[in-house]
Amino acid sequence: GEPVIHGFTRSFGLRLPDGERFEWVKPIMFSAGVGQMDDRHSDKGEPEKGMLVVKVGGPAYRIGIGGGAASSRVQSSENADLDFDAVQRGDAEMENRMNRLMRACCDLGERNPIVSVHDQGAGGNGNVLKEITEPAGAEYDIRKVLVGDPTLSVLEIWGAEYQENNALLIRPSDEDLFRSLAKRENCPISILGTITGDGRVVVRDSRDGSTPVDLPLELVLGKMPQKTFVDDHIPNEGRLKPLSLPDGTTVSGALDRVLRLLGVGSKRFLVHKVDRSVTGLVAQQQCVGPLQLPLSNVGVTAHTHFGTTGTAVACGEQPIKGLVDSAAMARMTVAEAMTNLMWAKISKLEDVKASGNWMYAAKLPGEGAKMYDACEALRDSLLALGCGIDGGKDSLSMAAKCGDEVVKAPGELTLTCYVTCPDVTKTVTPDLKCPASCGGKTKMLFIDLGGGKARLGGSALAQVYGQVGDDSPDMETFSTLKAAFLATQDLIEKGVILAGHDRSDGGLVTVLLEMAFAGNCSIDVMIPDAGGEIATLFNEEAGLVIEVSESDATAVMDAYKSVGVPCVDIGTASSGSDSIKISVGSSSPCVDDKMTALRDVWEATSFKLEMRQRNPECVAQEEAGLKSRKAPNWMLTYTPTPTDSAVMEGATKHKVAIIRQEGSNGDREMISAFLAAGFEAWDVSVADLLSENVTLDEFRGVVFVGGFSYADVLDSGKGWAGVIKFNKRV
Structure with missing residues (x-):
């Protein structure tokens, strides 16, 4: 029941000039969530003698055995069996049940029975049951742990990292309340022991009396x-060489390669298989523009169905640049995160917090030193911006043995920034608008945050020519980035920025093309020369491109220049045609093609991947139709108006039961819809009906919500129907 609204993907495999191989043989799957909570529940209570230690969630299995240890060593075929046992398996339905139990407790406000909560992860019970009781200590009976496999040894029960499991502290007086809530959500719970106050963790086995x-x-x-x-820096001399493109390389030839690169091209093949709207709170997901292309800079969610405050989240990551300079990589990661986040109107820059995820082969020579340099650079960058980092995770064994060769993954820092938004409707997207109010023609402005430099090391251009280069882009002056961020926020508040996008993978030429692709528009621009056509167009220094009306262009440029941020007029965007013209300096256009033809190149790799996972005929039809596709003519046959106040304030309202089953979702937004329409909506689970806590004869209407009942297996709907159909009480 969770939407996926923001993300990134990339691939890489290359030998450096010294023969060292970097590749994601050991892959990374990164995920992060953002939510909100009642401030009353933000601090964990201290463990007190006599409190109950409770586990909630699924039973223990022989999965995730030694997962923490397995993820801390080089992967190889010699320990494949151990690696398989160490892999954690997910159970989304159990996660749903457990989260509903946690939410039910939190919804009680001051009566929330949970004193403290800790999620189970690396180390399994052996870690979470120690940490949640620190410093008081506790005594447990290992046989109270719910197990799904009776052959598990005590060691396996204690160390398995099975997922969808939390440890809680509750007071004995709240046990009955907590059990009733768990029963309603059909979420397994087990009371393993009590807080002792003696500072020790004691595990007893009631089966044989051992400890x-x-x-x-x-x-x-x-x-x-x-x-x-202890680690040493390995000098770059001999490891890296300057970028050297083949003789006769043209802008059009380089562009064809870059647009097909996975990290640059369309991510259509990913966004088509995830839910981007469930919860009814998603204000900005990945897709933008009339054709809904996956190009959004930032994800935004609303806090409620009845207001416009919310949360913005944006990622930054630049791992390939770390092969050249790990400190520069960290600074560019921060810059990318900020130039993605800035397109949502936020409360203030100082409210921005971040989670840092480190994925390095840190135990191999030279890699630990690189990570240390990156960590220092990250610290200094965030201090310069006035932002905080308050969480994160790491995997420091990103290497795999292939035959006799150890292959390292590029060192990765993923920075996920999140912050509150006073108004989720004030979010700027990359798709060019060219509104009719502007005569279908607008101005394109370029904000260079790279100090006029055009370094190509670690760029998409270098990668598609099988190189890395030796001079990485960098963010030398965070004061300029901060000034640009604040100026952009002020302009968003005034509503003068029509579209905006950041310069990153693929360079400035990719920024311009993506804005045109998403808006189904044409552009005619001339970019100041920063060292030749290829360097100007493909360097990945930090920067922004914005679309404004012609009448606002001068004032917007002055707004940036007044705070020391360079901003230049580079040309126009227009609707109703199919043309891309990009010049560098005063020369003739070096990119002169149809927008739809270039968009087909940008989409090509995604469609190739789609062919491997969907019906090829359907994929071919979708690809062929993209050239001529236009925006749907959205229109309502009525004018939405709020429900009459007499209905909303009436003493009696029609009661409606919103019925859900295990794994269902969509119930909360359905309740909100009925509340907005003036009904008295009730949250009713099938468990309520089976226990006869609720009967339907008191309701005027019944709504069955959708979602993934019973883990969305085939015929899962029959399972839900069967519970009702074959139970006489219901």
């Missing part, structure tokens, strides 16, 4: 000795 674990928490959590890691 497998008896440790002072202070030694295993509090006074662990600091570990010192």
Whole structure:
């Protein structure tokens, strides 16, 4: 029941000039979530003697055994069986049930029975059951842990990293309330033990009377000795060479390659298989413009169905540049995250927080030193911006053994920024608008945040020619980035920016083309020369391109220049034609083609991948129709108006039961819709009906919501229907 509204993807495999191979043989799947909570529940309560330690969620299986250890060493075929056992398996339906139980507790406000909560991850029970009780200590019976496999040993029960599981602390007086909530959501719970207050974690086995674990928490959590890691920087001399393009390389030839690169081209093949609207709170998802191309800079969600405040989230990551300079990579990662986030109107820059995810082969020579340099650069960058980093994760064994060769993944820092939005409707998207009010013609402005430099190291251009280069883009002056961020926010508040996009993978030429692709528009621009056509168009220094009306162009340029940010008029965008003209300096156009033809190239790799996962005939039809596709003529046959106040304020309203089953979603937005229409909407689970806590004869209407009941297996709807049909009480 969760939407996916923002993301990135890339691929890479290359030998450096010294023969070292970098590739994601050991792949990365990155995910992050953003939500909101009642401030009353933001701090964990301290463990007190007599409190109950509870596990909620699915049973233990022989999965994720030693997962934390397995993810901390080089992957190879010699330990494939161990790796398989270490893999965690997800159970989305159980996750849904557990989350509903957690939400039900939080919805009680001051009566929330949860004192403290801790998610189970690396180390399984052996970690989460120690950490949640620190420093008080607890005693457990290992046989109280719910198991799905009776052959599990005590060691496996204690160490398995099975997912969809949380540990909680509750007071004994709240046990009955908590059990009733869990029963309603059909979420398994088990009370494993109690807080003892003696500072020890003790695990007993009631089956044989043994005590497998008896440790002072202070030694295993509090006074662990600091570990010192020693690494040396490996000089770049001999490892890297300057970028050298083949003789006769043209802008059009380079552009054809770059637009087909996975990290630059369309991500259509990804966004078509995820839900981008569930919850009814998604204000900005990946797709923008009349053709809904996946090009949004930022994801935005509303806090409620009845207001316009919300949260913005945006990512930054530039791993290939880290092969040249890891510190520059970190700074460019921050710059990318900020130039993505700035298109949503936020509360203020100081409210921005970030989660940093590090994926490095840090135990191999030279890689730990690179990561240290990147970490220092990240710290300094965020301090310069006045933003905080308050979370993160790491995987420091990103290497795999292929035959006799160790293949390292490029060091990756993914920075996910999130911040509150006072108005989710004030979000700028990359698609050119060229509104009729402007005569179908607008101005394109370029804001260069790279100090006029045009470095090509670690760029998409270098990658498509099988190189890395030796001079990476960098963000030397964060004061300029900060000034640009604040100026852009002010202009968004005034409503003068029609479209905006950041310069990143693929360079300025890609920015311009993507804005035209998404808006189904033409452009005619001339870019100041920064060192030749190819360097000017394909460098990936930080920068912005915005679309404004001709009448606002001068004032917008003055707004940026007044805070020391360079901003130049580079040309026009227009609707009703199919043309791309891009010049560098005063020369004739180096890109002169149909917009639809270039868009086909940008979409080509995505459609090739789609052919491998969907009906090829359908994919071919979709690809062929893209050239002539226009925006749908959206129109309502009525004018929406709020429900009459007499109905909303009436003493009696029609009662409607919104019925859900395990795994259902869409119920909360359905409730909101009925509330907005003036009904008295009730959340009714099938469990309520089976227990006869609720009967339907008191309702005037019944609504069955959609979603993924019973894990969305084939015929899952029959399971839901069967529970009702074959139960006489219902």
